[in-house]
Amino acid sequence: MNYLCALSLAPVLLWSLVLYGAAAAAVWASASVSALLCQLAVDAVYGKLSVLDGSALVTGLLVATIMPPGAAWYMPASASAFAIVVARGLFGGYGKNWMNPALAGAAFAFANWPEAMRSYLMPRALSGVDGLSGVSPVGMIRDLDAFVSVGPMEALRQLGYPISAADGVATGFLNDALFLPLGARLPEGYMDLLLGLKPGALGDGALIAVLAGSVLLLSVRSIKWRIPLFALVPFVILVRAFGIGLPSEGFMQGDVLFALSGGGVVLASFYMATDPVCSPVRRGAQAVYGLIIGVLFYVFRRFGSYADGAVYAILIANVLCPSLERRLPQLGRIIRLRRSA
Amino acid sequence: MKNMRGLSRGGVELPRRAPYTHQGIENAYLPIQARVPVPASPEGRDARILVSEGQELREGQLIARAEGKGAANIHSPIPGYVRRIERKRGRDGLPISEVVISLAGAFSISGKRQERYIWKSLNKGDILHIIQDKGVVQASTGKPVYDLLHARFEGGHPRLVINALEMDPYRRVEEAILIERLPALLDACDIVAKVLKPRAVYCAVERGLDKAIVEAIEAAAAEAELPIEIRAVPRRYPADMPSIVARQLADAEGENYMPAEWISLEPSVLLAVHDAVVLNKAHMEQYVYVGGGAINEARVVKARIGSPIGDLIEECGGFRGEAASVVVNDPLCGWAAADLDEAVDKRTRSVIALSPEEAHRAPLRPCVRCGSCVDACPEGLEPYMLYKLIAAGRRDEAMELGLGRCSSCAACSWACWSRLPLVTAFDAAKGAEGA
Numbered sequence: 166m167n168y169l170c171a172l173s174l175a176p177v178l179l180w181s182l183v184l185y186g187a188a189a190a191a192v193w194a195s196a197s198v199s200a201l202l203c204q205l206a207v208d209a210v211y212g213k214l215s216v217l218d219g220s221a222l223v224t225g226l227l228v229a230t231i232m233p234p235g236a237a238w239y240m241p242a243s244a245s246a247f248a249i250v251v252a253r254g255l256f257g258g259y260g261k262n263w264m265n266p267a268l269a270g271a272a273f274a275f276a277n278w279p280e281a282m283r284s285y286l287m288p289r290a291l292s293g294v295d296g297l298s299g300v301s302p303v304g305m306i307r308d309l310d311a312f313v314s315v316g317p318m319e320a321l322r323q324l325g326y327p328i329s330a331a332d333g334v335a336t337g338f339l340n341d342a343l344f345l346p347l348g349a350r351l352p353e354g355y356m357d358l359l360l361g362l363k364p365g366a367l368g369d370g371a372l373i374a375v376l377a378g379s380v381l382l383l384s385v386r387s388i389k390w391r392i393p394l395f396a397l398v399p400f401v402i403l404v405r406a407f408g409i410g411l412p413s414e415g416f417m418q419g420d421v422l423f424a425l426s427g428g429g430v431v432l433a434s435f436y437m438a439t440d441p442v443c444s445p446v447r448r449g450a451q452a453v454y455g456l457i458i459g460v461l462f463y464v465f466r467r468f469g470s471y472a473d474g475a476v477y478a479i480l481i482a483n484v485l486c487p488s489l490e491r492r493l494p495q496l497g498r499i500i501r502l503r504r505s506a
Numbered sequence: 507m508k509n510m511r512g513l514s515r516g517g518v519e520l521p522r523r524a525p526y527t528h529q530g531i532e533n534a535y536l537p538i539q540a541r542v543p544v545p546a547s548p549e550g551r552d553a554r555i556l557v558s559e560g561q562e563l564r565e566g567q568l569i570a571r572a573e574g575k576g577a578a579n580i581h582s583p584i585p586g587y588v589r590r591i592e593r594k595r596g597r598d599g600l601p602i603s604e605v606v607i608s609l610a611g612a613f614s615i616s617g618k619r620q621e622r623y624i625w626k627s628l629n630k631g632d633i634l635h636i637i638q639d640k641g642v643v644q645a646s647t648g649k650p651v652y653d654l655l656h657a658r659f660e661g662g663h664p665r666l667v668i669n670a671l672e673m674d675p676y677r678r679v680e681e682a683i684l685i686e687r688l689p690a691l692l693d694a695c696d697i698v699a700k701v702l703k704p705r706a707v708y709c710a711v712e713r714g715l716d717k718a719i720v721e722a723i724e725a726a727a728a729e730a731e732l733p734i735e736i737r738a739v740p741r742r743y744p745a746d747m748p749s750i751v752a753r754q755l756a757d758a759e760g761e762n763y764m765p766a767e768w769i770s771l772e773p774s775v776l777l778a779v780h781d782a783v784v785l786n787k788a789h790m791e792q793y794v795y796v797g798g799g800a801i802n803e804a805r806v807v808k809a810r811i812g813s814p815i816g817d818l819i820e821e822c823g824g825f826r827g828e829a830a831s832v833v834v835n836d837p838l839c840g841w842a843a844a845d846l847d848e849a850v851d852k853r854t855r856s857v858i859a860l861s862p863e864e865a866h867r868a869p870l871r872p873c874v875r876c877g878s879c880v881d882a883c884p885e886g887l888e889p890y891m892l893y894k895l896i897a898a899g900r901r902d903e904a905m906e907l908g909l910g911r912c913s914s915c916a917a918c919s920w921a922c923w924s925r926l927p928l929v930t931a932f933d934a935a936k937g938a939e940g941a
Binding site: 166259260261387389442 | 873874877880888890891923924
């Protein structure tokens with residue numbers, strides 16, 4: 166199961182290598198090597214070999230997906246170490262952790278290097294230059310002042326946010342072939358978001374690669390599909406209904422595509438939220454758990470101090486999980502009793 | 507024939523059935539020494555052993571009389587003399603007796619012309635009495651058929667299910683009986699029907715069973731004037747467990763499943779009923795499938811109770827390659843044989859020698875709460891939670907969560923990614939209840 170999960174991250178990994186080259190490779194490598202070494206150390210303490218079950222590898226890879234490309238090697242390495250040793254090892258190893266270790270590691274990194282964790286490299290294809298860094302689109306929109314009266318995409322354009330040549334080609338093709346006959350038009354810029362041609366975390370970048378991996382996970386039924394469903398649907402509805410805080414957005418005019426393609430929401434809900442160990446087993450509890458995550462995604466996106474609050478949304482839901490599992494059936498029983506009385 | 511939807515919840519896909527070509531049911535060689543287990547009743551009462559060491563026995567002579575509910579009479583499977591009576595530990599760790607019989611003397615039943623008893627003149631009380639006297643036991647549940655029939659004797663007209671399903675990847679006993687012993691099977695149905703006066707008789711067969719067999723059943727049923735309705739059940743484990751078969755049929759009929767209104771009997775059990783009532787033969791033979799990847803030639807044999815399983819394996823050409831483990835009954839809810847001297851008893855339906863690839867041993871890993879067991883459970887339980895509670899010594903809470911409803915089908919153990927011995931723990935916890 167773990168190796169399958171690692172395999173499903175392959176599209177994300179490969180795509181990030183295409184986008185960022187060596188800067189991405191360094192992050193992936195340092196996160197996973199550190200995770201494996203720490204797991205070896207933990208195994209030595211416990212006196213049993215569990216590094217081969219693949220869980221440490223997956224944790225390392227997931228830590229890397231949250232890291233910005235080009236992060237200094239010690240950031241992913243220490244985040245992985247924190248994940249394996251503190252979040253998992255100290256609580257008894259694989260299967261006993263009470264919060265997602267990868268997210269705990271990411272939270273550790275966000276707390277230690279708040280600036281560095283949020284300055285993302287521009288993909289080479291977008292800037293034409295290596296080593297240029299920027300703020301992610303979602304973060305940029307959040308920092309806009311209230312006078313802007315256009316949608317998030319136009320706002321980005323006005324700020325001089327670049328559009329890649331690939332986007333122009335793809336959008337033009339899609340408009341000609343698909344959307345115009347249907348009476349719609351895709352504004353330019355969205356293809357960049359979908360393809361990851363924007364500054365962003367490694368796993369956040371390419372929505373299309375994340376979706377490919379998720380489809381693989383769903384197709385072999387190795388994740389609890391209710392959780393991403395119940396997380397993403399409320400998130401989308403909330404974004405559509407109330408927007409992400411721009412003054413231009415009226416009721417039911419939020420930009421769903423923009424909201425989904427940033428902040429790692431999709432990757433978090435398919436890969437992080439479905440971590441079997443700290444998500445509920447009961448189906449009802451899974452739905453409620455997903456719902457909590459979805460609503461928190463939205464709350465953090467709109468009101469939080471950082472746009473990429475997906476990490477914290479899931480960590481909070483992780484902590485609530487045992488109560489959900491234990492209290493929900495009791496609640497159900499009480500409701501049933503009331504009804505029958 | 508009517509197709510059915512199958513399990514309404516739970517269940518697992520097992521590997522494909524092992525290839526098998528039917529060559530007829532053969533009689534296994536008689537054991538030189540039969541080790542006949544005499545189990546205590548479920549309530550823990552020992553059967554009364556009626557023979558003593560050195561005593562001469564006829565074939566089919568009563569050697570132990572059942573005491574208490576849930577126990578069945580035991581007869582001598584071979585003529586001979588009682589070599590010794592031992593007290594030892596059974597599979598569940600509880601003490602049982604074992605009567606060791608050495609083969610000697612003349613046969614009184616085997617090899618003689620079979621006289622057919624005119625059972626139609628018997629009333630249902632007599633039939634029940636014969637079934638009780640001959641110690642007929644349902645192999646799948648280990649319950650005496652007398653108890654099963656008697657419990658439904660008074661309460662209206664139940665529905666009878668001939669359960670010819672075999673969902674584990676190996677066993678072919680019931681299929682072989684459908685092919686070879688159809689007339690006797692229908693006689694047995696007639697007998698049981700006379701006792702129970704069932705509202706309906708169903709025959710549950712696997713979807714995709716050879717059409718010729720189905721047609722043969724239909725033709726024979728029409729000839730015997732038995733209104734048997736055939737139901738084809740899709741292949742999914744554990745659709746063949748007696749209670750689950752009945753529940754599926756009840757669901758298909760759109761009824762609430764009431765356990766007391768249904769009785770499901772396997773063809774092999776019905777044959778034992780037939781032998782008891784028509785041929786005046788005690789339950790002293792079992793139809794046993796011998797197969798698995800480590801057996802040379804898979805076969806269905808008719809073996810005397812008390813035969814060592816090693817002898818049966820030898821008759822089927824012995825081992826091929828290395829046998830990782832020898833399993834009695836199916837690999838999911840059977841048990842690993844302690845050694846090849848383990849005797850065939852009234853619960854033995856198959857002896858399976860698994861090759862190392864089939865046994866596929868893997869290390870135990872911690873539970874990762876993936877929920878596969880919950881999806882697999884046909885009873886709608888939460889095996890992962892039960893296991894946790896049992897491991898923590900909180901058996902009472904596990905019972906509250908429905909441990910008592912667990913049918914030990916092992917679908918959860920099969921589905922478990924971490925290979926936790928779920929059912930083993932449940933069985934131990936359920937057993938601890940009585941102690």
